[in-house]
Amino acid sequence: MAALDLSPAIPLLPFASFLIALLVGHFYPRALPKGGAVPGIIATGVALFLSAWTAFTVSGGEYLNETIYTWAAADSFELAFGVLIDPLSALMLVVVSLVAFLVHIFSLGYMNDEGETGLARYYAGLGLFTASMLAFVIADNLLMAFMFFELVGLCSYLLIGFWFREEGPPSAAKKAFLVTRFGDYFFLIGVVAVFATFGTAKFVGTEEHPGFPTLAEHALTGSAEHVHTFLGMGTEAWFIVVGLLILGGVVGKSAQFPLHTWLPDAMEGPTPVSALIHAATMVAAGVYLVARMYGFYVQIPTLLALIAFIGGFTALFAATMGVVKKEIKQVLAYSTISQYGYIMLGLGAGGYVAGTFHLLTHAFFKALLFLGAGSVIIAMHHNENMWDMGGLKEKMPVTYYTFLSGSLALAGIVPFAGFWSKDEVLYEALVHGLGGLEAGYEGSLLLGAYAMGLLAVFFTGFYTFRMVLLTFHGEPRSETARDPHGVGWNVKFPLVVLGILAATVGFINMVPVAELTGMEIEFLHEWLNGPIETASAHHYGDLLHEVAHIHAAELSPLIPGAVSLGLALAGAGLAIALYRGPDPTEHTDKLGSAKTVLYNNYYQDEYQVWLAEGLTMPLSRLADKFDQGIIDGVVNGVSTVSKASGRRMRYLQTGNVTNYVALATASFVALLIVVGILGGWLL
Amino acid sequence: MAVESQYYLLLSAAVFCVGLFGVLSRRNALIFLMSVELMLNAANINFVAFSYQYGNLTGQTFSLFVMALAAAEVAVGIGIILVLYRNFKDIDVTKATTMRW
Numbered sequence: 186m187a188a189l190d191l192s193p194a195i196p197l198l199p200f201a202s203f204l205i206a207l208l209v210g211h212f213y214p215r216a217l218p219k220g221g222a223v224p225g226i227i228a229t230g231v232a233l234f235l236s237a238w239t240a241f242t243v244s245g246g247e248y249l250n251e252t253i254y255t256w257a258a259a260d261s262f263e264l265a266f267g268v269l270i271d272p273l274s275a276l277m278l279v280v281v282s283l284v285a286f287l288v289h290i291f292s293l294g295y296m297n298d299e300g301e302t303g304l305a306r307y308y309a310g311l312g313l314f315t316a317s318m319l320a321f322v323i324a325d326n327l328l329m330a331f332m333f334f335e336l337v338g339l340c341s342y343l344l345i346g347f348w349f350r351e352e353g354p355p356s357a358a359k360k361a362f363l364v365t366r367f368g369d370y371f372f373l374i375g376v377v378a379v380f381a382t383f384g385t386a387k388f389v390g391t392e393e394h395p396g397f398p399t400l401a402e403h404a405l406t407g408s409a410e411h412v413h414t415f416l417g418m419g420t421e422a423w424f425i426v427v428g429l430l431i432l433g434g435v436v437g438k439s440a441q442f443p444l445h446t447w448l449p450d451a452m453e454g455p456t457p458v459s460a461l462i463h464a465a466t467m468v469a470a471g472v473y474l475v476a477r478m479y480g481f482y483v484q485i486p487t488l489l490a491l492i493a494f495i496g497g498f499t500a501l502f503a504a505t506m507g508v509v510k511k512e513i514k515q516v517l518a519y520s521t522i523s524q525y526g527y528i529m530l531g532l533g534a535g536g537y538v539a540g541t542f543h544l545l546t547h548a549f550f551k552a553l554l555f556l557g558a559g560s561v562i563i564a565m566h567h568n569e570n571m572w573d574m575g576g577l578k579e580k581m582p583v584t585y586y587t588f589l590s591g592s593l594a595l596a597g598i599v600p601f602a603g604f605w606s607k608d609e610v611l612y613e614a615l616v617h618g619l620g621g622l623e624a625g626y627e628g629s630l631l632l633g634a635y636a637m638g639l640l641a642v643f644f645t646g647f648y649t650f651r652m653v654l655l656t657f658h659g660e661p662r663s664e665t666a667r668d669p670h671g672v673g674w675n676v677k678f679p680l681v682v683l684g685i686l687a688a689t690v691g692f693i694n695m696v697p698v699a700e701l702t703g704m705e706i707e708f709l710h711e712w713l714n715g716p717i718e719t720a721s722a723h724h725y726g727d728l729l730h731e732v733a734h735i736h737a738a739e740l741s742p743l744i745p746g747a748v749s750l751g752l753a754l755a756g757a758g759l760a761i762a763l764y765r766g767p768d769p770t771e772h773t774d775k776l777g778s779a780k781t782v783l784y785n786n787y788y789q790d791e792y793q794v795w796l797a798e799g800l801t802m803p804l805s806r807l808a809d810k811f812d813q814g815i816i817d818g819v820v821n822g823v824s825t826v827s828k829a830s831g832r833r834m835r836y837l838q839t840g841n842v843t844n845y846v847a848l849a850t851a852s853f854v855a856l857l858i859v860v861g862i863l864g865g866w867l868l
Numbered sequence: 869m870a871v872e873s874q875y876y877l878l879l880s881a882a883v884f885c886v887g888l889f890g891v892l893s894r895r896n897a898l899i900f901l902m903s904v905e906l907m908l909n910a911a912n913i914n915f916v917a918f919s920y921q922y923g924n925l926t927g928q929t930f931s932l933f934v935m936a937l938a939a940a941e942v943a944v945g946i947g948i949i950l951v952l953y954r955n956f957k958d959i960d961v962t963k964a965t966t967m968r969w
Contacts, residue, residue, distance in 0.1 A: 841962050
């Protein structure tokens with residue numbers, strides 16, 4: 186029990202390190218060893234220990250769901266901070282604090298050893314980010330989640346723009362902030378809509394006052410007592426609107442199509458930041474939110490199909506763009522977008538466990554790949570172009586083997602982590618797509634999403650191995666690649682930890698093996714069937730069948746698994762065939778006009794800029810005209826009229842006392858006559 | 869036999885009209901001041917007359933206050949006239965019109 190009581194300290198510890206880095210770094214920087222890294226490492230280390238302890242306690246069947254501080258209360262609802270520790274949030278706590286801890290250590294090598302300035306600012310940003318992300322994870326209601334969702338966005342902005350004196354980072358930071366804020370705007374309206382609809386925004390709530398997913402269930406299955414719908418919509422139609430509004434925030438934060446454009450630009454930030462924020466944790470906040478309120482989404486087949494379709498499309502779309510990129514971090518950025526597409530696909534397909542599983546494995550192997558890329562970038566003196574690399578395999582074996590482990594996981598090669606999770610995501614999409622065919626359009630949307638996800642597996646295998654071969658194999662193609670800068674223990678240690686995890690973490694949920702051998706080894710399924718009935722994977726499965734009416738088709742996981750593995754191997758094989766040898770050549774020209782389209786990222790930025798400049802700007806100008814012309818015009822008109830009449834009327838004031846007295850007397854006499862006539866005593 | 873109240877009122881009205889006529893027709897600020905005194909005293913006559921008629925001393929008390937006020941007003945008024953003379957070399961009220969627009 187003690188571990189759960191301590192759980193609010195998990196986000197507070199990194200917050201303390203943020204305060205130390207900020208205040209001591211500002212007032213007495215000499216007292217801050219390593220520019221603030223030491224308090225950060227201690228804080229995240231202790232947070233990691235507490236998270237692990239919490240997870241261990243939760244595995245014993247305990248949970249925590251309580252309000253800590255109510256900061257506003259009305260008759261019908263209250264706004265509060267609370268803690269919800271269940272298997273899902275405990276799992277995420279471990280992931281976030283582990284990655285944050287390793288990234289803090291890695292930063293010693295990437296920032297301190299490279300002689301960066303402004304380290305206190307850097308570590309303050311990391312600390313604040315870790316604190317707000319952890320607080321987001323343990324949030325027990327949607328409003329608290331929203332607040333910390335915004336705070337992680339702010340930290341992302343601050344850290345992308347860390348090198349603010351250069352040209353690229355500030356503009357990338359602004360773009361990331363604005364694009365995610367566009368999605369968050371819908372999320373904010375969604376939070377208000379949830380309060381207005383259900384009167385509570387709690388994810389789980391209590392027996393007497395259940396959370397909003399449970400209230401939605403009551404409304405959809407019969408007794409629609411506590412639910413208000415708006416705009417004259419039916420219950421389900423209104424729930425779709427609410428779900429879509431919140432999904433806006435998810436799509437922005439998790440970089441899903443069409444709000445994915447900020448993530449590749451965010452690579453302007455320091456690489457450890459990319460690993461922590463733009464791969465493993467903050468980007469995961471979006472899909473985590475879907476998983477957190479999965480009880481709501483799982484009841485509405487339209488929303489599920491839409492989530493799955495966005496996910497499947499993004500997975501394919503981003504993977505094709507990753508194929509032609511030259512910078513190692515750009516490839517990883519597009520792969521991140523693509524992998525989050527898989528997580529969305531898994532969640533949308535009704536595979537709560539599959540989506541969470543991929544979220545977990547992806548956090549590890551993508552953080553690993555980014556840190557590996559960071560190590561390569563240190564070695565290459567901050568040159569990120571893969572065509573200048575090559576042959577780094579012999580010079581940096583630790584980086585190579587850990588990076589390879591992450592790459593195999595990313596490509597989905599058995600038995601590395603990514604294979605198990607991606608396979609399960611695709612399997613869930615397939616069986617529910619087939620099973621949903623009878624239910625209607627949801628089934629065909631799911632199958633379409635599955636097809637795109639499956640195709641993306643091929644591209645994933647291709648770009649992953651293209652990246653590995655260009656970076657580590659062949660002959661060195663530049664002077665720096667021939668004589669790379671060495672990296673220290675603080676770079677190697679996080680790589681080794683994550684490398685081992687990327688290879689092994691998939692073993693917690695080997696569904697095809699369980700199917701084949703009949704062993705009870707689907708540990709993640711059991712884990713997520715946690716102590717809170719309304720937030721357990723089992724309950725979500727029931728809701729999927731009974732409320733959303735989506736059923737799973739009977740299908741062995743072996744053949745789909747073999748197909749996706751085969752595609753991954755084919756992609757990897759093609760990359761090896763094209764880019765092996767001591768001096769690989771560029772093959773992108775063979776793509777013809779497709780190459781230009783891919784280099785320009787399908788002109789996504791261009792059309793979004795057009796939307797802003799060609800569409801929004803004239804509209805805003807019109808609104809401005811209305812404001813300046815009509816609204817201000819009325820106000821100015823009133824003042825002009827009174828000013829002009831005042832100018833005329835002032836001649837009444839002659840300055841001559843006699844005139845005033847005459848006027849006063851005449852008026853009084855006139856008044857007297859009027860009163861007299863009206864009163865009837867005169868005339 | 870005491871005088872009827874309405875005669876007092878007529879006297880008061882006549883004095884008031886004299887004062888009003890003075891204010892309206894004269895230009896000399898000193899005459900203005902005197903005319904204002906006349907109007908004030910017309911009011912005083914009314915006070916005293918009604919006080920007498922109703923046997924209530926309040927009106928008479930009030931007229932004492934009015935006299936004190938009139939004295940104060942004259943002090944201020946003469947001060948203003950002094951300044952008027954200093955600025956305009958004249959006490960003609962129709963010439964001091966610089967405080968308009």
